[in-house]
Amino acid sequence: MNARQIIDRVRRGEELSTQQAQWFAKGLADGAVTDAQAGAFAMAVCLNGLGERGRVALTRAMRDSGEVLKWTLDGPVIDKHSTGGVGDCTSLLLAPALAACGVYVPMISGRGLGHTGGTLDKLEAIPGYQVEPPRETMQELVAACGCAIVGATERLAPADRRLYAIRDLTGTVESVDLITASILSKKLSAGLDGLVLDVKTGSGAFMETEGDAHILARALVDTAKGAGCRTAALITDMSQPLSFSAGNALEVIEVMETLTGNQVNEALWDVVAALGGEAMVLAGLVPDAEMGVARIDHALESGRAAEVFGRMVAGLGGPVDFVERYFDRLPSAPVICPVPAPSTGFVTSIDTRALGEAVVALGGGRRRPGERIHPSVGLSSLAMIGEDRTANEPIAMIHAMSVTDAEAAVAAVRAAYHMGEMAPEEPPLIYERLG
Numbered sequence: 001m002n003a004r005q006i007i008d009r010v011r012r013g014e015e016l017s018t019q020q021a022q023w024f025a026k027g028l029a030d031g032a033v034t035d036a037q038a039g040a041f042a043m044a045v046c047l048n049g050l051g052e053r054g055r056v057a058l059t060r061a062m063r064d065s066g067e068v069l070k071w072t073l074d075g076p077v078i079d080k081h082s083t084g085g086v087g088d089c090t091s092l093l094l095a096p097a098l099a100a101c102g103v104y105v106p107m108i109s110g111r112g113l114g115h116t117g118g119t120l121d122k123l124e125a126i127p128g129y130q131v132e133p134p135r136e137t138m139q140e141l142v143a144a145c146g147c148a149i150v151g152a153t154e155r156l157a158p159a160d161r162r163l164y165a166i167r168d169l170t171g172t173v174e175s176v177d178l179i180t181a182s183i184l185s186k187k188l189s190a191g192l193d194g195l196v197l198d199v200k201t202g203s204g205a206f207m208e209t210e211g212d213a214h215i216l217a218r219a220l221v222d223t224a225k226g227a228g229c230r231t232a233a234l235i236t237d238m239s240q241p242l243s244f245s246a247g248n249a250l251e252v253i254e255v256m257e258t259l260t261g262n263q264v265n266e267a268l269w270d271v272v273a274a275l276g277g278e279a280m281v282l283a284g285l286v287p288d289a290e291m292g293v294a295r296i297d298h299a300l301e302s303g304r305a306a307e308v309f310g311r312m313v314a315g316l317g318g319p320v321d322f323v324e325r326y327f328d329r330l331p332s333a334p335v336i337c338p339v340p341a342p343s344t345g346f347v348t349s350i351d352t353r354a355l356g357e358a359v360v361a362l363g364g365g366r367r368r369p370g371e372r373i374h375p376s377v378g379l380s381s382l383a384m385i386g387e388d389r390t391a392n393e394p395i396a397m398i399h400a401m402s403v404t405d406a407e408a409a410v411a412a413v414r415a416a417y418h419m420g421e422m423a424p425e426e427p428p429l430i431y432e433r434l435g
Contacts, residue, residue, distance in 0.1 A: 001019070001020065001023050003024065003027060003032075003033050003034070003037040003041070004037070005020075006020045006023065006024050006041065007037065007040050007041050007044055010041060010044040010045055010048060010050070010054075011044040011047075011048065012048075013048045013049075015050075015051055015053060015054055016050055016053075016054035016057055016058060017057065018057045018060070018061070020057075021054070021057035021058045021060070021061035022057075022061045022064070024041065024058075024061070025058070025061035025062045025064070025065040025159040026061075026065060026159070028062075028065065028158075028159035028162045028163055029065040029066065029158040029159045029162065035166060038162065038163055038166045039166050039169070039170040039172075042163065042166060042167050042170055042172040042175070042178060043170060043172055045172070045175055045177050045178055046172040046174070046175040046178065049175075049176075049177055050177045052222055052223070052226065053226075054177070055177050055180055055181060055219065055222075055223045055226075056223050056226035056227055058177070058181045059180065059181045059184045059185050059188070059223050059224075059226075059227050060188075060227050061159070062157050062159040062160045062163070062181055062182075062185035063157055063184070063185040063188045063189050063227070065157060065158050065159035065160075065185075066154075066155045066156050066157050066158045066159070066189065067135075067153075067155040067156055067189065068188075068189050068191055069106065069135070069139070069156075069189065069190050069191035070191055071104070071139075071142075071191055073104050073142075073143060075102050075103060075104050075283075076103055076104065076193045076194065076282075076283035076284060076285070077103075077104045077105075077106065077190070077191060077192050077193045077194075078098060078103050078104070078105060078192060078193060078194045078195070078196070078279050078282060078283050079105060079106065079107055079108065079187055079190060079192050079194075079195055079196075080094055080095075080105075080107065080195070080196045080197070080198065080275055080279065081183055081187055081195065081196075081197050081198070082197075082198040082199075082200065083183075083197075083198065083199050083200050083205065083206055083207065083213075083216065084116035084117075084200065084205070084206060085116055085117075085200045085202075085204045085205055085238040085241075085242060085352070085356075086115065086116065086117065086204040086238070086241045086242075086246050086352050086353070086355050086356040086359075087117070087241030087242045087243035087244070087245060087246045087251065087382070088116070088117065088198075088200070088238070088241075088242050088243070089117075089119075089122060089242070089243055089251040089252070089254065089255050089268070090198065090242070090268065090271055090272050090275060091107060091109060091119045091149060092119070092122065092123070092149070092251075092252065092255040092309070093255055093258060093259065093268070093269075093272045093300070093305065094272050094275055094276055094279075095107050095147040095149055095309075095312075096146075096147055096259070096299075096305040096306070096308035096309040096312065097272065097276055097296050097299040097300055097305040097308075098146075098147065098276055098279055098280075098296070098299075099145065099146025099147040099305075099308045099312075100146070100299035100302075100304035100305045100307075100308050101276075101280060101285065101295045101296065101299050102146075102283075102285060103146070103279065103280070103283050103285070104142050104143070104146055104147070105142070105146065105147035105148075106138065106139070106142050106147075106148055106150075106190045106191075106192075107119075107147065107148065107149040107150070108150065108151070108152050108156070108186060108187060108189075108190050109131075109149055109150070109151060110151070110152075111151075111366070112365045112366060112373075113365075113366060113368075114356075114360075114365075114367075115204070115353050115356030115357045115359075115360060115365070116204075116206075116356060116365075117246065117247075117248065117251065117356070117359070117364075117365065118365075119149060120149075120150075120151050121248050121365075121373060121375070122248045122249075122251050122252055123149060123252075124248070124375065125248040125249040125252050125330055125331065125375035125376075126252065126313060126318045126319070126322065126329065126330065127318065127319060127329055128317040128318045128319065129313060129316050129317055129318040130150075130316045130317040131149075131150055131151045131316075132150065132151045132153070133148075133150060133316060133317075135153060135155070137316075138150050141312065141315045141316065144311075144315065145308055145311040145312055145315060146308055147308060147312055148312060148315070148316065149312070150316070152186055152189075156186060156189040156190070157185040157186045157189045159185070160181070160182050160185045160186055163178070163182070164182055167182075176215060176216055176219050177219070179216065179219075180216070180219045180220050180223050181223070183220065184220065184223055184224050184227065184229075187224075188224070188227055188229055192229055193229070193230065193282070193283065194229065194230040194231065194279065194282030194283055195224055195229050195230070195231045195282070196231070196232055196233070196234075196275050196278045196279040196282060197217065197220050197221065197224075197231065197232070197233035197234070198233075198234055198236055198271070198275055199213050199216055199217040199220070199233055199234070199235050199236070200213065200235075200236055200237075200238035201213035201235055201236070201237065201238060201239075201431065202237055202238035202239030202240070202352060202427070203238070203239050203240075203349075203350065203351055203352040203353055204238040204239070204240070204241065204352025204353050204355070204356060205238040210235065210431055210432075213235045213431075214235060214432065214434075217233040217235055217432075217434050218434060220233060221233050221434050221435065230282045231282070231435075232278045232281070232282060232433065232434065232435040233433070233434045233435070234271075234274060234275060234278065234430055234432070234433055234434075235430070235431040235432040235433075235434070236271055236274075236429060236430050236431065237427045237428060237429055237430070237431065238352060239349070239350065239352060239385070239427045240350045240352055240384055240385050240427070241350075241352060241355060241382055241384075242267060242268055242271060243265055243268055243382075244265060244380065244381060244382050244384075245378060245379060245380045245381075245382065246355055246356065246359050246364075246378050246379045246382065247359050247362075247364045247376075247377055247378015247379060247380070247399060248364060248373070248375040248376075248378065249330040249331050249332070249375045249376050249378075250376075250378045250379070250380050250399060251378075252326070252330060253326065253327065253330060254268070256306075256323070256326040256327075258300070259300065259303075259305055259306040259309055259323070260303070260306055260323065261301070261303075267384075267429055269300065270429055271429055271430070272296065272300075273293045273296045273297055273300075274289070274293060274429075274430055276292060276293065276295075276296035277289035277290065277291075277292030277293035277295075277296060278292065278433070278435075279292070280292030280295055280296070306323050307323070309323065310322055310323035330375075330376075331375050331376040332376050332399070333374075333376040333377050333378075333399035333400055333401060334400075334401060334402075335398075335399070335400040335401065335402060335403055335405070335406045336397060336398065336399050336400075337397070337398050337400075337406050337410065338394035338396070338397055338398070339394060339395050339396040339397070339398060339409075339410050339413045339414055340391070340392040340393065340394060340395070340410075340414070341383075341389035341390065341391055341392060341393050341394070341395045341414075341417070341419065342391075342414050342415075342417060342419060343391050343419045344389065344390045344391045344419070345388065345389070345419035345420050345421050346386060346387065346388045346389075346419065346420055346421070346422065346423045346424065347383050347384065347385050347386060347387050347388075347389070347395070347417060347418070347419060347424075348385070348418050348419060348420040348422075348424045349385065349418045349424070350384075350385060350416055350417055350418070351415075351416040351417075351418075352416075354412060354413075354415065354416035355379060355382070355413060355416050357412070358379065358409050358412040358413055358416070359377070359378050359379060361405075361408065361409065361412065362374070362377040362378065362398075362399075362400050362401070362405055362409055363377050363401060363405070364377040364378045374401055376399060376401075377399050377400055377401060377405075378399050379396050379397065379398060379399070379409075379413065380396070380397045380399060381394065381396055381397045382395070382396045383395040383396065383417070384426075385424060385426055385427060386423055386424055386425075386426045388423070389419070395413070395414075395417050396413050398410055398413070
Protein backbone atom coordinates (compact mmCIF):
# COMPACT_ATOMS: atom_id res chain seq x y z
CA MET A 1 0.00 0.00 0.00
CA ASN A 2 1.27 3.48 -0.84
CA ALA A 3 0.00 7.05 -1.10
CA ARG A 4 -0.28 7.01 -4.90
CA GLN A 5 -2.52 3.92 -4.90
CA ILE A 6 -4.83 5.49 -2.34
CA ILE A 7 -4.97 8.83 -4.21
CA ASP A 8 -5.72 7.03 -7.49
CA ARG A 9 -8.52 5.10 -5.82
CA VAL A 10 -10.19 8.25 -4.50
CA ARG A 11 -9.62 10.03 -7.83
CA ARG A 12 -11.52 7.23 -9.60
CA GLY A 13 -14.41 7.59 -7.13
CA GLU A 14 -13.81 4.21 -5.50
CA GLU A 15 -14.50 3.62 -1.82
CA LEU A 16 -11.72 4.29 0.70
CA SER A 17 -11.25 1.20 2.87
CA THR A 18 -10.59 1.22 6.60
CA GLN A 19 -7.04 -0.08 6.05
CA GLN A 20 -6.27 2.55 3.40
CA ALA A 21 -7.61 5.35 5.60
CA GLN A 22 -5.51 4.12 8.51
CA TRP A 23 -2.37 3.96 6.37
CA PHE A 24 -2.89 7.44 4.96
CA ALA A 25 -3.67 9.01 8.36
CA LYS A 26 -0.59 7.42 9.88
CA GLY A 27 1.45 8.77 6.97
CA LEU A 28 0.08 12.27 7.53
CA ALA A 29 1.02 12.07 11.20
CA ASP A 30 4.55 10.69 10.80
CA GLY A 31 5.51 12.45 7.55
CA ALA A 32 5.52 9.40 5.27
CA VAL A 33 2.88 11.18 3.14
CA THR A 34 4.37 14.27 1.45
CA ASP A 35 2.67 17.67 1.26
CA ALA A 36 2.11 17.14 -2.47
CA GLN A 37 0.47 13.76 -1.86
CA ALA A 38 -1.70 15.18 0.92
CA GLY A 39 -2.79 18.01 -1.37
CA ALA A 40 -3.61 15.58 -4.19
CA PHE A 41 -5.64 13.44 -1.78
CA ALA A 42 -7.56 16.47 -0.52
CA MET A 43 -8.34 17.60 -4.09
CA ALA A 44 -9.50 14.10 -5.06
CA VAL A 45 -11.84 14.03 -2.05
CA CYS A 46 -13.06 17.54 -2.81
CA LEU A 47 -13.93 16.58 -6.41
CA ASN A 48 -15.32 13.05 -5.91
CA GLY A 49 -16.28 12.72 -2.24
CA LEU A 50 -15.76 9.71 -0.03
CA GLY A 51 -19.26 8.44 0.62
CA GLU A 52 -20.56 7.69 4.10
CA ARG A 53 -18.37 4.65 4.78
CA GLY A 54 -15.28 6.43 3.47
CA ARG A 55 -16.01 9.46 5.71
CA VAL A 56 -16.32 7.19 8.73
CA ALA A 57 -13.09 5.38 7.84
CA LEU A 58 -11.13 8.63 7.43
CA THR A 59 -12.61 10.13 10.61
CA ARG A 60 -11.72 7.11 12.74
CA ALA A 61 -8.26 6.86 11.19
CA MET A 62 -7.44 10.53 11.86
CA ARG A 63 -8.83 10.22 15.40
CA ASP A 64 -6.60 7.21 16.00
CA SER A 65 -3.50 8.87 14.48
CA GLY A 66 -2.72 10.22 17.97
CA GLU A 67 -3.79 9.87 21.55
CA VAL A 68 -7.44 9.10 22.42
CA LEU A 69 -8.33 10.11 25.96
CA LYS A 70 -9.56 7.49 28.42
CA TRP A 71 -11.86 8.29 31.33
CA THR A 72 -12.70 6.55 34.62
CA LEU A 73 -15.58 8.73 35.78
CA ASP A 74 -18.92 8.08 37.42
CA GLY A 75 -20.93 9.83 34.71
CA PRO A 76 -21.22 10.36 30.95
CA VAL A 77 -18.59 12.30 28.95
CA ILE A 78 -20.22 14.70 26.47
CA ASP A 79 -18.99 17.59 24.32
CA LYS A 80 -20.44 20.18 21.95
CA HIS A 81 -19.18 21.62 18.68
CA SER A 82 -20.34 24.73 16.83
CA THR A 83 -19.54 25.45 13.19
CA GLY A 84 -18.90 29.07 14.21
CA GLY A 85 -20.48 32.46 13.97
CA VAL A 86 -20.48 36.00 15.36
CA GLY A 87 -21.26 36.58 19.02
CA ASP A 88 -21.54 32.80 19.55
CA CYS A 89 -20.40 32.24 23.13
CA THR A 90 -22.66 29.25 23.88
CA SER A 91 -19.74 27.01 24.90
CA LEU A 92 -18.92 29.21 27.89
CA LEU A 93 -22.46 28.77 29.22
CA LEU A 94 -23.17 25.23 28.11
CA ALA A 95 -20.10 23.48 29.56
CA PRO A 96 -20.65 24.61 33.18
CA ALA A 97 -24.43 24.14 32.92
CA LEU A 98 -23.98 20.53 31.80
CA ALA A 99 -21.37 19.96 34.50
CA ALA A 100 -23.84 21.25 37.10
CA CYS A 101 -26.27 18.58 35.83
CA GLY A 102 -23.88 15.67 36.33
CA VAL A 103 -22.29 15.56 32.87
CA TYR A 104 -18.50 15.57 32.39
CA VAL A 105 -17.44 17.98 29.65
CA PRO A 106 -13.87 17.93 28.29
CA MET A 107 -14.50 20.67 25.73
CA ILE A 108 -11.72 20.74 23.14
CA SER A 109 -12.06 24.14 21.48
CA GLY A 110 -10.31 26.24 18.86
CA ARG A 111 -9.20 29.78 18.06
CA GLY A 112 -10.93 32.20 15.75
CA LEU A 113 -9.91 32.44 12.11
CA GLY A 114 -11.65 34.65 9.59
CA HIS A 115 -14.83 36.43 10.67
CA THR A 116 -15.82 33.96 13.41
CA GLY A 117 -14.71 34.24 17.02
CA GLY A 118 -12.78 31.49 18.79
CA THR A 119 -13.69 30.08 22.19
CA LEU A 120 -10.04 29.94 23.28
CA ASP A 121 -9.54 33.60 22.35
CA LYS A 122 -12.51 34.57 24.51
CA LEU A 123 -11.13 32.64 27.48
CA GLU A 124 -7.66 34.12 27.03
CA ALA A 125 -9.23 37.51 27.76
CA ILE A 126 -9.44 36.24 31.36
CA PRO A 127 -6.10 37.04 33.06
CA GLY A 128 -4.08 33.91 33.80
CA TYR A 129 -6.44 31.42 32.09
CA GLN A 130 -4.36 28.58 30.59
CA VAL A 131 -5.99 27.30 27.41
CA GLU A 132 -3.29 24.66 26.81
CA PRO A 133 -2.71 22.93 30.16
CA PRO A 134 -1.01 19.51 30.43
CA ARG A 135 -3.40 16.67 29.61
CA GLU A 136 -3.23 15.41 33.18
CA THR A 137 -4.27 18.84 34.53
CA MET A 138 -7.24 18.96 32.16
CA GLN A 139 -8.41 15.47 33.09
CA GLU A 140 -8.04 16.15 36.81
CA LEU A 141 -10.07 19.36 36.47
CA VAL A 142 -12.84 17.60 34.54
CA ALA A 143 -13.03 14.97 37.28
CA ALA A 144 -13.01 17.61 40.04
CA CYS A 145 -15.45 20.24 38.76
CA GLY A 146 -17.10 18.62 35.75
CA CYS A 147 -15.72 20.64 32.83
CA ALA A 148 -12.62 22.14 31.26
CA ILE A 149 -12.61 24.27 28.10
CA VAL A 150 -9.15 23.94 26.58
CA GLY A 151 -7.29 23.61 23.29
CA ALA A 152 -6.18 20.41 21.61
CA THR A 153 -2.66 19.18 22.33
CA GLU A 154 -0.33 18.11 19.54
CA ARG A 155 -0.96 14.50 20.55
CA LEU A 156 -4.66 14.67 19.63
CA ALA A 157 -5.50 13.91 15.95
CA PRO A 158 -2.09 14.95 14.51
CA ALA A 159 -3.17 13.74 11.04
CA ASP A 160 -5.92 16.35 11.00
CA ARG A 161 -3.54 19.13 12.03
CA ARG A 162 -1.38 18.35 9.00
CA LEU A 163 -4.23 17.89 6.53
CA TYR A 164 -6.04 21.02 7.78
CA ALA A 165 -3.04 23.23 7.00
CA ILE A 166 -2.69 21.72 3.52
CA ARG A 167 -6.40 22.14 2.75
CA ASP A 168 -6.04 25.86 3.42
CA LEU A 169 -3.22 26.06 0.85
CA THR A 170 -4.87 23.91 -1.82
CA GLY A 171 -8.37 25.40 -1.96
CA THR A 172 -10.08 22.30 -0.55
CA VAL A 173 -11.45 23.77 2.68
CA GLU A 174 -15.08 23.63 1.47
CA SER A 175 -15.27 19.81 1.09
CA VAL A 176 -18.05 18.48 3.35
CA ASP A 177 -16.23 15.15 3.70
CA LEU A 178 -12.99 16.82 4.81
CA ILE A 179 -14.81 19.30 7.09
CA THR A 180 -16.63 16.38 8.71
CA ALA A 181 -13.52 14.27 9.24
CA SER A 182 -11.59 17.27 10.57
CA ILE A 183 -14.22 18.32 13.12
CA LEU A 184 -15.00 14.84 14.35
CA SER A 185 -11.47 13.43 14.49
CA LYS A 186 -10.53 16.15 16.99
CA LYS A 187 -13.74 15.92 19.00
CA LEU A 188 -13.82 12.13 19.20
CA SER A 189 -10.19 11.97 20.30
CA ALA A 190 -11.46 13.27 23.65
CA GLY A 191 -13.02 9.86 24.33
CA LEU A 192 -16.65 10.99 24.23
CA ASP A 193 -19.84 9.10 25.02
CA GLY A 194 -21.89 11.68 23.11
CA LEU A 195 -21.62 14.84 21.02
CA VAL A 196 -24.13 17.63 20.35
CA LEU A 197 -23.57 19.77 17.25
CA ASP A 198 -24.61 23.38 16.63
CA VAL A 199 -24.61 23.92 12.87
CA LYS A 200 -25.10 27.59 12.00
CA THR A 201 -26.90 29.03 8.99
CA GLY A 202 -27.30 32.62 7.83
CA SER A 203 -25.20 35.60 6.79
CA GLY A 204 -22.67 35.10 9.57
CA ALA A 205 -22.21 31.33 9.07
CA PHE A 206 -19.89 29.37 6.81
CA MET A 207 -22.99 27.51 5.56
CA GLU A 208 -25.15 30.51 4.66
CA THR A 209 -28.16 28.59 3.31
CA GLU A 210 -30.31 26.24 5.35
CA GLY A 211 -29.87 23.56 2.67
CA ASP A 212 -26.08 23.62 2.91
CA ALA A 213 -26.28 23.58 6.72
CA HIS A 214 -28.55 20.52 6.53
CA ILE A 215 -26.09 18.68 4.29
CA LEU A 216 -23.22 19.34 6.70
CA ALA A 217 -25.29 18.50 9.79
CA ARG A 218 -26.45 15.22 8.25
CA ALA A 219 -22.88 14.27 7.33
CA LEU A 220 -21.62 15.10 10.83
CA VAL A 221 -24.36 13.17 12.63
CA ASP A 222 -24.16 10.09 10.41
CA THR A 223 -20.36 10.00 10.49
CA ALA A 224 -20.11 10.45 14.26
CA LYS A 225 -22.65 7.68 14.79
CA GLY A 226 -20.77 5.48 12.34
CA ALA A 227 -17.63 6.09 14.42
CA GLY A 228 -19.47 4.89 17.54
CA CYS A 229 -20.48 8.19 19.20
CA ARG A 230 -24.08 9.07 20.07
CA THR A 231 -24.76 12.37 18.29
CA ALA A 232 -27.49 14.93 17.61
CA ALA A 233 -27.41 18.27 15.80
CA LEU A 234 -29.39 21.49 15.84
CA ILE A 235 -29.36 23.88 12.88
CA THR A 236 -29.46 27.34 14.47
CA ASP A 237 -29.70 30.88 13.21
CA MET A 238 -26.74 33.10 12.38
CA SER A 239 -28.55 35.74 10.29
CA GLN A 240 -27.71 38.04 13.20
CA PRO A 241 -25.26 37.79 16.11
CA LEU A 242 -26.39 35.45 18.87
CA SER A 243 -25.12 37.86 21.53
CA PHE A 244 -25.47 41.62 21.88
CA SER A 245 -21.65 41.72 21.78
CA ALA A 246 -18.95 40.54 19.40
CA GLY A 247 -15.38 40.54 20.70
CA ASN A 248 -13.51 38.44 23.20
CA ALA A 249 -13.71 40.25 26.56
CA LEU A 250 -17.09 41.74 25.65
CA GLU A 251 -18.58 38.30 25.02
CA VAL A 252 -17.16 36.99 28.29
CA ILE A 253 -18.88 39.89 30.07
CA GLU A 254 -22.17 38.95 28.41
CA VAL A 255 -21.70 35.31 29.45
CA MET A 256 -21.04 36.36 33.04
CA GLU A 257 -24.05 38.67 33.08
CA THR A 258 -26.21 35.76 31.94
CA LEU A 259 -24.62 33.27 34.37
CA THR A 260 -25.08 35.62 37.32
CA GLY A 261 -28.54 36.82 36.25
CA ASN A 262 -27.45 40.47 36.11
CA GLN A 263 -28.65 40.91 32.52
CA VAL A 264 -29.85 37.79 30.73
CA ASN A 265 -29.63 37.44 26.95
CA GLU A 266 -32.75 35.35 26.31
CA ALA A 267 -31.78 34.21 22.80
CA LEU A 268 -28.37 33.05 23.99
CA TRP A 269 -29.97 31.31 26.98
CA ASP A 270 -32.55 29.53 24.80
CA VAL A 271 -29.96 28.16 22.35
CA VAL A 272 -27.78 26.97 25.24
CA ALA A 273 -30.76 25.28 26.89
CA ALA A 274 -31.80 23.60 23.62
CA LEU A 275 -28.28 22.25 23.02
CA GLY A 276 -28.04 21.22 26.66
CA GLY A 277 -31.37 19.40 26.47
CA GLU A 278 -30.10 17.33 23.53
CA ALA A 279 -26.83 16.64 25.37
CA MET A 280 -28.72 15.45 28.45
CA VAL A 281 -30.61 12.93 26.32
CA LEU A 282 -27.37 11.70 24.74
CA ALA A 283 -25.95 11.35 28.25
CA GLY A 284 -28.86 9.13 29.23
CA LEU A 285 -29.78 11.40 32.15
CA VAL A 286 -33.26 12.39 30.90
CA PRO A 287 -35.83 10.62 28.68
CA ASP A 288 -36.47 13.61 26.39
CA ALA A 289 -35.01 16.98 25.39
CA GLU A 290 -37.80 18.94 27.08
CA MET A 291 -36.83 17.54 30.47
CA GLY A 292 -33.18 18.19 29.65
CA VAL A 293 -33.95 21.84 28.87
CA ALA A 294 -35.65 22.18 32.27
CA ARG A 295 -32.54 20.79 33.99
CA ILE A 296 -30.26 23.21 32.13
CA ASP A 297 -32.59 26.12 32.93
CA HIS A 298 -32.41 25.26 36.62
CA ALA A 299 -28.59 24.99 36.53
CA LEU A 300 -28.41 28.50 35.09
CA GLU A 301 -31.14 30.05 37.25
CA SER A 302 -29.84 28.59 40.53
CA GLY A 303 -26.30 29.89 40.05
CA ARG A 304 -24.82 26.38 40.03
CA ALA A 305 -23.49 26.87 36.48
CA ALA A 306 -21.82 30.14 37.54
CA GLU A 307 -20.19 28.36 40.47
CA VAL A 308 -18.82 25.63 38.19
CA PHE A 309 -17.53 28.25 35.74
CA GLY A 310 -15.69 30.02 38.56
CA ARG A 311 -14.07 26.77 39.71
CA MET A 312 -12.98 25.98 36.15
CA VAL A 313 -11.44 29.44 35.69
CA ALA A 314 -9.55 29.18 38.98
CA GLY A 315 -8.45 25.63 38.17
CA LEU A 316 -6.89 26.82 34.91
CA GLY A 317 -4.98 29.74 36.45
CA GLY A 318 -7.57 32.52 36.32
CA PRO A 319 -8.71 34.74 39.21
CA VAL A 320 -10.32 32.86 42.09
CA ASP A 321 -12.89 35.67 42.44
CA PHE A 322 -13.72 35.93 38.75
CA VAL A 323 -17.47 35.31 39.08
CA GLU A 324 -17.75 38.09 41.68
CA ARG A 325 -15.30 40.54 40.04
CA TYR A 326 -15.42 39.68 36.33
CA PHE A 327 -15.98 43.26 35.20
CA ASP A 328 -12.87 44.43 37.06
CA ARG A 329 -10.77 41.50 35.87
CA LEU A 330 -11.37 41.85 32.11
CA PRO A 331 -9.54 44.40 29.91
CA SER A 332 -11.37 47.40 28.45
CA ALA A 333 -10.63 49.34 25.27
CA PRO A 334 -9.39 52.95 25.47
CA VAL A 335 -11.82 54.28 22.81
CA ILE A 336 -15.59 53.67 22.99
CA CYS A 337 -18.04 55.38 20.63
CA PRO A 338 -21.55 54.85 19.21
CA VAL A 339 -22.59 53.79 15.71
CA PRO A 340 -25.50 55.98 14.56
CA ALA A 341 -28.34 54.27 12.70
CA PRO A 342 -28.18 55.00 8.95
CA SER A 343 -31.88 55.99 8.87
CA THR A 344 -35.11 55.87 10.85
CA GLY A 345 -36.95 52.56 10.76
CA PHE A 346 -36.71 48.90 11.71
CA VAL A 347 -33.64 46.70 11.35
CA THR A 348 -34.71 44.44 8.47
CA SER A 349 -31.48 42.50 7.95
CA ILE A 350 -27.86 42.41 9.05
CA ASP A 351 -24.72 41.42 7.17
CA THR A 352 -23.45 39.44 10.13
CA ARG A 353 -20.25 38.38 8.40
CA ALA A 354 -19.42 42.07 7.95
CA LEU A 355 -19.82 42.61 11.70
CA GLY A 356 -17.38 39.77 12.36
CA GLU A 357 -14.95 41.24 9.85
CA ALA A 358 -15.25 44.62 11.59
CA VAL A 359 -14.17 42.97 14.86
CA VAL A 360 -11.20 41.41 13.07
CA ALA A 361 -10.24 44.81 11.59
CA LEU A 362 -10.34 46.31 15.10
CA GLY A 363 -7.76 43.70 16.13
CA GLY A 364 -10.19 41.35 17.86
CA GLY A 365 -9.59 38.46 15.46
CA ARG A 366 -6.93 37.13 13.15
CA ARG A 367 -6.60 36.87 9.40
CA ARG A 368 -3.92 34.20 9.66
CA PRO A 369 -2.89 31.68 12.35
CA GLY A 370 -0.65 33.09 15.08
CA GLU A 371 -1.62 36.73 14.57
CA ARG A 372 -1.80 38.74 17.83
CA ILE A 373 -5.21 39.98 18.90
CA HIS A 374 -6.49 42.66 21.29
CA PRO A 375 -8.94 41.02 23.73
CA SER A 376 -10.71 44.26 24.69
CA VAL A 377 -11.90 45.42 21.26
CA GLY A 378 -15.17 44.66 19.52
CA LEU A 379 -18.83 45.63 19.34
CA SER A 380 -21.48 45.86 22.05
CA SER A 381 -25.14 46.88 22.40
CA LEU A 382 -25.85 45.47 18.94
CA ALA A 383 -29.35 46.17 17.59
CA MET A 384 -31.18 43.01 16.47
CA ILE A 385 -33.53 42.30 13.57
CA GLY A 386 -36.97 43.83 14.21
CA GLU A 387 -35.75 46.56 16.57
CA ASP A 388 -36.58 50.15 15.65
CA ARG A 389 -34.23 53.13 15.68
CA THR A 390 -34.47 56.78 14.77
CA ALA A 391 -31.82 58.24 12.49
CA ASN A 392 -28.51 58.65 14.36
CA GLU A 393 -29.73 56.67 17.39
CA PRO A 394 -27.04 54.08 18.26
CA ILE A 395 -27.28 50.63 16.68
CA ALA A 396 -24.00 49.50 18.30
CA MET A 397 -21.05 50.66 20.38
CA ILE A 398 -17.48 50.40 19.10
CA HIS A 399 -14.64 49.39 21.44
CA ALA A 400 -11.31 50.25 19.78
CA MET A 401 -7.62 50.78 20.43
CA SER A 402 -7.54 54.12 18.55
CA VAL A 403 -9.84 56.80 17.16
CA THR A 404 -8.78 55.88 13.62
CA ASP A 405 -9.76 52.23 14.19
CA ALA A 406 -13.06 53.31 15.73
CA GLU A 407 -13.97 55.56 12.79
CA ALA A 408 -13.35 52.76 10.29
CA ALA A 409 -15.46 50.37 12.39
CA VAL A 410 -18.34 52.86 12.57
CA ALA A 411 -18.49 53.00 8.78
CA ALA A 412 -18.31 49.20 8.44
CA VAL A 413 -21.03 48.53 11.04
CA ARG A 414 -23.39 51.17 9.59
CA ALA A 415 -23.03 49.55 6.16
CA ALA A 416 -23.87 46.13 7.64
CA TYR A 417 -27.29 47.26 8.91
CA HIS A 418 -30.29 47.54 6.61
CA MET A 419 -33.32 49.55 7.73
CA GLY A 420 -36.91 49.57 6.48
CA GLU A 421 -40.30 51.09 7.24
CA MET A 422 -42.01 47.79 8.11
CA ALA A 423 -41.05 45.50 10.98
CA PRO A 424 -39.78 42.17 9.57
CA GLU A 425 -40.48 38.73 10.95
CA GLU A 426 -37.81 37.74 13.44
CA PRO A 427 -35.83 34.71 12.32
CA PRO A 428 -36.27 31.51 14.33
CA LEU A 429 -33.50 30.56 16.72
CA ILE A 430 -33.61 26.87 15.74
CA TYR A 431 -34.50 25.59 12.27
CA GLU A 432 -34.12 21.85 12.54
CA ARG A 433 -33.03 18.94 14.73
CA LEU A 434 -31.16 15.96 13.32
CA GLY A 435 -30.41 12.80 15.25
